[in-house]
Amino acid sequence: xxxxxxxxxxxxxxxxxxxxxxxxxxxxxxxxxxxxxxxxxxxxxxxxxxxxxxxxxxxxxxxxxxxxxxxxxxxxxxxxxxxxxxxxxxxxxxxxxxxxxxxxxxxxxxxxxxxxxxxxxxxxxxxxxxxxxxxxxxxxxxxxxxxxxxxxxxxxxxxxxxxxxxxxxxxxxxxxxxxxxxxxxxxxxxxxxxxxxxxxxxxxxxxxxxxxxxxxxxxxxxxxxxxxxxxxxxxxxxxxxxxxxxxxxxxxxxxxxxxxxx
Amino acid sequence: xxxxxxxxxxxxxxxxxxxxxxxxxxxxxxxxxxxxxxxxxxxxxxxxxxxxxxxxxxxxxxxxxxxxxxxxxxxxxxxxxxxxxxxxxxxxxxxxxxxxxxxxxxxxxxxxxxxxxxxxxxxxxxxxxxxxxxxxxxxxxxxxxxxxxxxxxxxxxxxxxxxxxxxxxxxxxxxxxxxxxxxxxxxxxxxxxxxxxxxxxxxxx
Numbered sequence: 001x002x003x004x005x006x007x008x009x010x011x012x013x014x015x016x017x018x019x020x021x022x023x024x025x026x027x028x029x030x031x032x033x034x035x036x037x038x039x040x041x042x043x044x045x046x047x048x049x050x051x052x053x054x055x056x057x058x059x060x061x062x063x064x065x066x067x068x069x070x071x072x073x074x075x076x077x078x079x080x081x082x083x084x085x086x087x088x089x090x091x092x093x094x095x096x097x098x099x100x101x102x103x104x105x106x107x108x109x110x111x112x113x114x115x116x117x118x119x120x121x122x123x124x125x126x127x128x129x130x131x132x133x134x135x136x137x138x139x140x141x142x143x144x145x146x147x148x149x150x151x152x153x154x155x156x157x158x159x160x161x162x163x164x165x166x167x168x169x170x171x172x173x174x175x176x177x178x179x180x181x182x183x184x185x186x187x188x189x190x191x192x193x194x195x196x197x198x199x200x201x202x203x204x205x206x207x208x209x210x211x212x213x214x215x216x217x218x219x220x221x222x223x224x225x226x227x228x229x230x231x232x233x234x235x236x237x238x239x240x241x242x243x244x245x246x247x248x249x250x251x252x253x254x255x256x257x258x259x260x261x262x
Numbered sequence: 263x264x265x266x267x268x269x270x271x272x273x274x275x276x277x278x279x280x281x282x283x284x285x286x287x288x289x290x291x292x293x294x295x296x297x298x299x300x301x302x303x304x305x306x307x308x309x310x311x312x313x314x315x316x317x318x319x320x321x322x323x324x325x326x327x328x329x330x331x332x333x334x335x336x337x338x339x340x341x342x343x344x345x346x347x348x349x350x351x352x353x354x355x356x357x358x359x360x361x362x363x364x365x366x367x368x369x370x371x372x373x374x375x376x377x378x379x380x381x382x383x384x385x386x387x388x389x390x391x392x393x394x395x396x397x398x399x400x401x402x403x404x405x406x407x408x409x410x411x412x413x414x415x416x417x418x419x420x421x422x423x424x425x426x427x428x429x430x431x432x433x434x435x436x437x438x439x440x441x442x443x444x445x446x447x448x449x450x451x452x453x454x455x456x457x458x459x460x461x462x463x464x465x466x467x
Contacts, residue, residue: 001387002387003385003387004385040453045385081277081281085285085453086408086453104275105277109278109451132310134382135311179384207381208382232385
């Protein structure tokens with residue numbers, strides 16, 4: 001049977017790995033290339049890299065590790081792809097079909113688009129036609145507002161679109177998205193658990209796989225989200241960066257509850 | 263001398279396949295022109311995307327003719343994902359398209375209505391080995407490989423199916439007929455068992 005996936009998410013800012021909290025606080029975690037060996041040793045299911053840089057300035061100056069600091073996102077993709085033999089997804093700052101083509105040719109297997117899809121939903125169809133639906137993941141960032149309603153936000157969670165995440169996910173699917181990457185902004189970096197209601201709603205209303213992200217802090221959060229909301233995959237950032245053996249332990253916990261994981 | 267030709271049919275996951283063979287220290291050449299195939303000992307046909315585009319791209323550079331000629335010569339050929347599907351007679355995405363016809367069968371969309379399953383079939387799934395084959399050397403039954411596809415092989419002779427996986431009903435995961443091989447999953451993205459499979463392929467003559 002097809003297994004549920006557990007996917008580390010890595011945020012990149014100007015060439016460095018960073019920690020994110022509610023999409024605002026970014027703490028530098030170092031050179032992304034040097035981390036790849038860790039992921040290999042964990043037997044990760046996939047890796048997702050999101051570039052949250054706001055400009056193209058990469059600092060090659062201070063090199064205090066054995067590995068050179070990368071000079072561009074292209075370099076990062078290329079180097080990670082040479083060392084990692086699991087599916088790689090790259091997202092962030094993708095604005096054209098050429099941006100997608102470049103990343104796929106360097107070794108990314110899938111890409112994810114967010115802002116561009118909101119600006120021009122037709123871009124999803126164009127990308128799916130050109131590269132195949134399976135390579136196109138649409139990212140949806142959601143805030144649970146004070147009245148309990150869930151709304152889609154953009155521009156690093158700063159601008160309200162007013163869209164309902166279920167409607168937007170359905171539209172993305174109709175336009176050819178292969179998967180949905182669903183992010184809870186409120187829960188990002190808080191370790192309080194996943195937004196089970198949001199995830200369940202989206203999962204039940206689309207027939208493409210949903211990757212749920214935002215809020216993982218303990219192993220039982222992973223168990224709860226698979227049992228309750230049934231996404232195809234769950235992604236997490238901070239928990240895998242800060243706790244040693246966390247990925248392997250998370251999978252052990254899932255297996256204890258008879259959840260089908262690799 | 264082993265020289266694996268990786269066919270470039272304008273489709274993006276070429277780099278991953280190249281990286282995998284380089285990791286195995288196996289000599290490879292990226293094939294952009296059909297005559298290059300004559301110098302290869304083995305041929306790999308990777309592919310992602312639509313059947314129609316895949317065949318169009320092969321025909322554009324006469325790669326389809328060249329692949330068929332080399333197949334007749336007995337050279338081992340491995341189709342990966344869409345590459346495996348192109349080995350079939352007919353692809354049924356967007357109408358009917360002729361494939362290479364090296365392993366008879368039809369490519370159709372996976373039926374998900376019965377079990378309400380998501381498409382594409384994405385993620386790691388266990389292979390059930392159906393027929394012994396050197397392609398499975400050192401790969402235990404029920405090993406997991408990475409799949410990402412919405413279409414699969416149907417109407418195929420059972421003897422040619424060497425591996426299946428369960429997604430609702432069983433779907434074809436790997437095929438073989440003498441020197442022609444195909445895998446629905448991505449060995450270049452399936453870590454250890456995947457790399458072992460690629461190694462096994464290059465050890466076939």
